[in-house]
Amino acid sequence: xxxxxxxxxxxxxxxxxxxxxxxxxxxxxxxxxxxxxxxxxxxxxxxxxxxxxxxxxxxxxxxxxxxxxxxxxxxxxxxxxxxxxxxxxxxxxxxxxxxxxxxxxxxxxxxxxxxxxxxxxxxxxxxxxxxxxxxxxxxxxxxxxxxxxxxxxxxxxxxxxxxxxxxxxxxxxxxxxxxxxxxxxxxxxxxxxxxxxxxxxxxxxxxxxxxxxxxxxxxxxxxxxxxxxxxxxxxxxxxxxxxxxxxxxxxxxxxxxxxxxxxxxxxxxxxxxxxxxxxxxxxxxxxxxxxxxxxxxxxxxxxxxxxxxxxxxxxxxxxxxxxxxxxxxxxxxxxxxxxxxxxxxxxxxxxxxxxxxxxxxxxxxxxxxxxxxxxxxxxxxxxxxxxxxxxxxxxxxxxxxxxxxxxxxxxxxxxxxxxxxxxxxxxxxxxxxxxxxxxxxxxxxx
Amino acid sequence: xxxxxxxxxxxxxxxxxxxxxxxxxxxxxxxxxxxxxxxxxxxxxxxxxxxxxxxxxxxxxxxxxxxxxxxxxxxxxxxxxxxxxxxxxxxxxxxxxxxxxxxxxxxxxxxxxxxxxx
Numbered sequence: 345x346x347x348x349x350x351x352x353x354x355x356x357x358x359x360x361x362x363x364x365x366x367x368x369x370x371x372x373x374x375x376x377x378x379x380x381x382x383x384x385x386x387x388x389x390x391x392x393x394x395x396x397x398x399x400x401x402x403x404x405x406x407x408x409x410x411x412x413x414x415x416x417x418x419x420x421x422x423x424x425x426x427x428x429x430x431x432x433x434x435x436x437x438x439x440x441x442x443x444x445x446x447x448x449x450x451x452x453x454x455x456x457x458x459x460x461x462x463x464x465x466x467x468x469x470x471x472x473x474x475x476x477x478x479x480x481x482x483x484x485x486x487x488x489x490x491x492x493x494x495x496x497x498x499x500x501x502x503x504x505x506x507x508x509x510x511x512x513x514x515x516x517x518x519x520x521x522x523x524x525x526x527x528x529x530x531x532x533x534x535x536x537x538x539x540x541x542x543x544x545x546x547x548x549x550x551x552x553x554x555x556x557x558x559x560x561x562x563x564x565x566x567x568x569x570x571x572x573x574x575x576x577x578x579x580x581x582x583x584x585x586x587x588x589x590x591x592x593x594x595x596x597x598x599x600x601x602x603x604x605x606x607x608x609x610x611x612x613x614x615x616x617x618x619x620x621x622x623x624x625x626x627x628x629x630x631x632x633x634x635x636x637x638x639x640x641x642x643x644x645x646x647x648x649x650x651x652x653x654x655x656x657x658x659x660x661x662x663x664x665x666x667x668x669x670x671x672x673x674x675x676x677x678x679x680x681x682x683x684x685x686x687x688x689x690x691x692x693x694x695x696x697x698x699x700x701x702x703x704x705x706x707x708x709x710x711x712x713x714x715x716x717x718x719x720x721x722x723x724x725x726x727x728x729x730x731x732x733x734x735x736x737x738x739x740x741x742x743x744x745x746x747x748x749x750x751x752x753x754x755x756x757x758x759x760x761x762x763x764x765x766x767x768x769x770x771x772x773x774x775x776x777x778x779x780x781x782x783x784x785x786x787x788x789x790x
Numbered sequence: 791x792x793x794x795x796x797x798x799x800x801x802x803x804x805x806x807x808x809x810x811x812x813x814x815x816x817x818x819x820x821x822x823x824x825x826x827x828x829x830x831x832x833x834x835x836x837x838x839x840x841x842x843x844x845x846x847x848x849x850x851x852x853x854x855x856x857x858x859x860x861x862x863x864x865x866x867x868x869x870x871x872x873x874x875x876x877x878x879x880x881x882x883x884x885x886x887x888x889x890x891x892x893x894x895x896x897x898x899x900x901x902x903x904x905x906x907x908x
Contacts, residue, residue: 462829760907
């Protein structure tokens with residue numbers, strides 16, 4: 345055996361992996377550089393000629409990939425917030441304050457066995473989670489996250505949103521029917537009945553907003569509410585907001601309307617026979633739905649990405665990093681070093697029991713936090729879309745928190761109460777809201 | 791007309807994302823055929839009894855019928871709401887009549903006791 349062979353055998357598995365992958369990466373990088381040098385200008389020209397399509401491709405990819413971390417974050421919020429409400433500690437092992445637990449759950453689901461029961465209709469059984477996930481993710485396409493930051497500004501945005509969201513009923517029925525299980529069948533039918541009953545109230549409650557805004561494009565609706573927070577439709581449509589909130593809770597299958605997953609009655613409802621990644625997509629779709637419903641609530645009634653008040657001190661950021669010349673290089677090289685040592689010094693001096701390396705790590709983390717905050721502050725003052733994203737995500741997660749809060753507080757309703765409430769109370773109330781809004785516009789003449 | 795192609799493209803991207811993930815999970819996950827009991831439907835531990843696609847309540851069907859009626863109504867109301875600034879009083883009265891006819895149907899269903907879950 346040669347020297348190389350012996351050295352290879354002494355390596356651990358990760359070491360072998362690294363030594364296998366690195367040559368491939370090197371070759372790949374060289375090929376990519378060569379391709380860029382040869383074809384770069386050509387590709388750039390083609391991309392510049394098709395700018396709207398490129399913009400859409402980037403936005404669509406971002407929106408699609410955004411759905412996964414969003415689901416992880418909301419799952420973590422649910423675990424931690426409900427734990428704290430129950431006076432428990434909740435997840436605290438994986439990552440800081442257990443914040444990586446939902447990611448680990450996701451990886452676990454990815455590696456679990458994906459089993460199809462003997463009696464199941466294989467094709468429909470596999471397609472059902474695809475339909476459910478697609479129904480929730482496709483709604484993200486029209487949501488305006490910030491000025492100029494959206495997938496596509498459809499002029500029938502709101503109608504598209506409800507049309508695509510309604511597709512999830514088909515997926516749930518497919519899952520319930522194809523599972524070949526009584527619990528699944530009952531769960532699927534229950535979810536379908538619940539979702540179609542509340543779909544009408546959900547769609548009717550926003551008609552007041554449509555009359556006031558005169559458009560179905562979500563971007564235009566947000567622009568109609570710009571100004572101070574008194575321009576938000578929440579203050580012009582309080583009844584519509586209330587109906588929308590209740591119907592959205594039912595639509596996203598959240599407590600107190602979570603009969604579809606009433607585990608004490610029908611095991612896991614339509615998802616009883618599902619396992620592995622196909623179950624994972626049902627799970628993701630549920631939490632993406634929570635985000636989407638909160639986002640739509642914020643967009644329609646709470647001004648979307650508009651700030652509730654104007655920034656009181658107008659600032660004009662006018663930085664030109666190029667003016668520093670060579671000084672910029674020195675700044676980039678020395679600032680982290682000096683910053684880390686300066687921030688580490690108080691810890692190193694004050695606590696003699698702390699090893700030097702720990703103090704240095706703390707200093708480095710603090711420095712990064714400070715720089716991050718500084719960059720964010722600069723961007724917040726200078727860039728419109730950072731401000732918009734900040735306010736939009738802030739408001740949206742406030743409502744996500746409200747949904748979680750309700751789960752920690754309210755008991756589940758009975759199914760006869762659920763259906764009766766939708767048809768006997770919410771439907772007349774939403775029609776009343778519609779006619780009061782329309783009548784007010786006729787009476788006031790504007 | 792181009793907007794519909796954006797939607798179709800996004801749907802295609804979403805479907806491929808889901809199928810790629812499921813395919814990747816299928817590649818790395820553990821698989822075992824198991825014995826005959828593994829493929830049986832889960833019914834809280836006992837063997838399944840009777841027809842699995844059992845009979846279920848008629849109320850599901852009636853709710854679906856009601857839903858179709860009111861959901862079509864919503865499509866009309868949306869268009870009416872967008873154009874309401876131009877219609878004003880005439881639009882208000884005509885929509886009142888339109889909804890009154892539908893509410894008649896709802897009242898009939900209510901009187902028949904369909905809306906009460908049994």
